Amino acid sequence: MNFEYKEPLLVQEVASRDGLQIETQWVETADKIALIDGLSACGFTRIEAGSFVSPKAIPALRDGDAVFNGIARREGVIYVALVPKVKGAERALAANADELNLVMSASQTHNRANMRMSCELSLAGFGDIVRLVDGIQHAKVSLNATVATAFGCPFEGRIDEDRVVSIARAYREMGIAGITLADTTGMANPRQVARLVSRVLEHVSAADLTLHFHNTRGLGLANVLAAYDAGARRFDAALGGLGGCPFAPGASGNICTEDLVNMCDEMGIPTGVDLQKLIALSRTLPALVGHEVSGQVAKAGRNCDLHPVPEYVLTI
Ligand code: COA
Numbered sequence: 282m283n284f285e286y287k288e289p290l291l292v293q294e295v296a297s298r299d300g301l302q303i304e305t306q307w308v309e310t311a312d313k314i315a316l317i318d319g320l321s322a323c324g325f326t327r328i329e330a331g332s333f334v335s336p337k338a339i340p341a342l343r344d345g346d347a348v349f350n351g352i353a354r355r356e357g358v359i360y361v362a363l364v365p366k367v368k369g370a371e372r373a374l375a376a377n378a379d380e381l382n383l384v385m386s387a388s389q390t391h392n393r394a395n396m397r398m399s400c401e402l403s404l405a406g407f408g409d410i411v412r413l414v415d416g417i418q419h420a421k422v423s424l425n426a427t428v429a430t431a432f433g434c435p436f437e438g439r440i441d442e443d444r445v446v447s448i449a450r451a452y453r454e455m456g457i458a459g460i461t462l463a464d465t466t467g468m469a470n471p472r473q474v475a476r477l478v479s480r481v482l483e484h485v486s487a488a489d490l491t492l493h494f495h496n497t498r499g500l501g502l503a504n505v506l507a508a509y510d511a512g513a514r515r516f517d518a519a520l521g522g523l524g525g526c527p528f529a530p531g532a533s534g535n536i537c538t539e540d541l542v543n544m545c546d547e548m549g550i551p552t553g554v555d556l557q558k559l560i561a562l563s564r565t566l567p568a569l570v571g572h573e574v575s576g577q578v579a580k581a582g583r584n585c586d587l588h589p590v591p592e593y594v595l596t597i
């Protein structure tokens with residue numbers, strides 16, 4: 282049993298992409314920019330700042346160009362853009378995204394629901410994007426590709442692990458360095474996570490592998506620990522626990538960033554993220570999105586935020 286948790290855990294903030302994509306209340310471009318700038322000041326080295334998808338599919342993020350052009354780029358922070366096809370990649374490159382995150386589901390049915398095409402067509406489109414980026418001289422942009430519904434699909438149920446591993450390998454063979462395994466609707470469990478992470482780590486280094494969990498069934502942080510123990514080091518999380526895929530029935534929020542950072546702080550796992558600043562930023566979210574958010578630590582405070590001892594206790 283490993284009781285030493287010294288290896289850093291890298292948190293990629295996705296509130297401004299996964300977090301906002303499902304929100305029905307319009308968030309002004311300036312407010313998105315302020316949110317991302319606030320996250321940049323918390324110590325993250327990777328922020329998924331938006332997506333370049335059809336504005337009909339995801340109206341909430343239709344201002345991706347203005348958002349990427351408006352943020353204050355902090356040195357050392359990689360600003361990632363999610364793109365499904367070449368058209369989105371062209372927009373993301375024009376907006377100076379540092380990294381493109383290409384997304385396809387392991388489940389054919391969810392890919393058709395989300396991306397309106399078969400997995401084969403998605404993969405062919407990824408090939409076009411790789412060629413587009415390769416063709417740009419001195420392009421500094423990096424590539425990541427996500428296997429969505431990697432741990433279960435809301436339409437098909439169980440997903441064959443061999444299929445997930447072979448998609449990850451196919452991405453790598455196309456020249457895509459970063460791989461994300463995404464649990465789109467929180468169907469993963471810790472045992473399954475440990476097994477699949479171990480298998481994928483035979484083909485992808487820990488520095489290139491990201492785990493993307495949703496807390497839909499309350500297993501988000503348990504899955505993080507199972508993945509960390511199996512050797513994973515990079516995790517997506519969203520401020521306040523915002524998030525969800527609008528094309529996956531029953532979807533709900535990502536694992537909550539401040540809850541994750543609090544757990545890591547308490548366990549001695551370095552993240553480089555300033556929890557106090559993060560909590561302050563999270564407390565601005567209900568006004569931004571128009572409803573309470575699911576994160577726990579912004580409500581409860583940190584363990585070290587102690588309460589005054591009640592008067593009656595002092596007399597006992
Ligand atoms: N940026 C701007 N406009 C885009 C676009 C992009 N990245 N991609 C497509 N469009 C526009 C097209 O120009 C077209 O507009 P028109 O109807 O005015 O001509 C319309 O959107 C449909 O485009 P088409 O290429 O035919 O796409 P589609 O209807 O087959 O949908 C996707 C395919 C992938 C573009 C769409 O399903 C999509 O954006 N999905 C992403 C969903 C998502 O982000 N899910 C959550 C994250 S995992």
Ligand code: ZN
Nearest residue numbers: 299465525526
């Ligand atoms: Zn997600």
